[in-house]
Amino acid sequence: MRAPVPPILENRETHVFAAADRIVAMDHVRIDDVENALQPAAVMRQLTDPLGCTDMALNYYELEPGDSFAFAYHRHEVQEELFYILSGVATFETEDGPVDVEAGEIVRFPPGEFQRGWNRGGERVTALALGAPLEYGEQVKLRQCDVCETRTDNTLERRSDDGKSVVVALCLECGAETGCWTEGSMPGAVP
Numbered sequence: 001m002r003a004p005v006p007p008i009l010e011n012r013e014t015h016v017f018a019a020a021d022r023i024v025a026m027d028h029v030r031i032d033d034v035e036n037a038l039q040p041a042a043v044m045r046q047l048t049d050p051l052g053c054t055d056m057a058l059n060y061y062e063l064e065p066g067d068s069f070a071f072a073y074h075r076h077e078v079q080e081e082l083f084y085i086l087s088g089v090a091t092f093e094t095e096d097g098p099v100d101v102e103a104g105e106i107v108r109f110p111p112g113e114f115q116r117g118w119n120r121g122g123e124r125v126t127a128l129a130l131g132a133p134l135e136y137g138e139q140v141k142l143r144q145c146d147v148c149e150t151r152t153d154n155t156l157e158r159r160s161d162d163g164k165s166v167v168v169a170l171c172l173e174c175g176a177e178t179g180c181w182t183e184g185s186m187p188g189a190v191p
């Protein structure tokens with residue numbers, strides 16, 4: 001017989017206690033209820049704010065073949081980043097070469113280490129990305145610039161293109177555009 005569900009699980013209101021030592025209430029969200037963000041991935045739901053996280057970042061990803069977790073081969077100055085692969089195989093470009101991370105595995109990148117994760121396989125990748133602390137510090141975003149003929153640091157800009165939101169990457173050396181992304185799954189490998 002199914003045990004009766006305590007009222008605390010049934011009513012969001014009851015999560016807020018009047019106790020003086022409890023300033024912030026617990027929270028929980030349904031991942032599918034969170035808006036899809038414009039990223040180089042079919043699905044990326046930013047859970048940090050909906051959950052009210054104050055000291056860590058949490059993002060949910062679904063990568064179609066050719067999709068990526070990030071806009072660039074990048075590093076964070078102060079934030080460490082972990083990827084828990086729930087299904088499929090993610091391939092991370094790292095300072096030690098490509099590393100495959102399979103379902104049931106977690107990879108951790110310390111602050112200061114370059115990485116970019118991809119779906120190079122044929123199966124959709126689902127994953128959770130965790131970062132702490134919440135702030136990145138300085139970020140370096142390396143992308144191939146065809147004008148500079150080398151990898152350079154980039155800045156990201158959100159623009160409106162015919163009423164559609166896009167994100168573009170711009171070379172910090174020469175200003176050339178090195179990539180452009182639209183929301184949702186893009187055909188082939190993302191830039």
Ligand SMILES: [Zn+2]
Nearest residue numbers: 145148171174
């Ligand atoms: Zn350039």
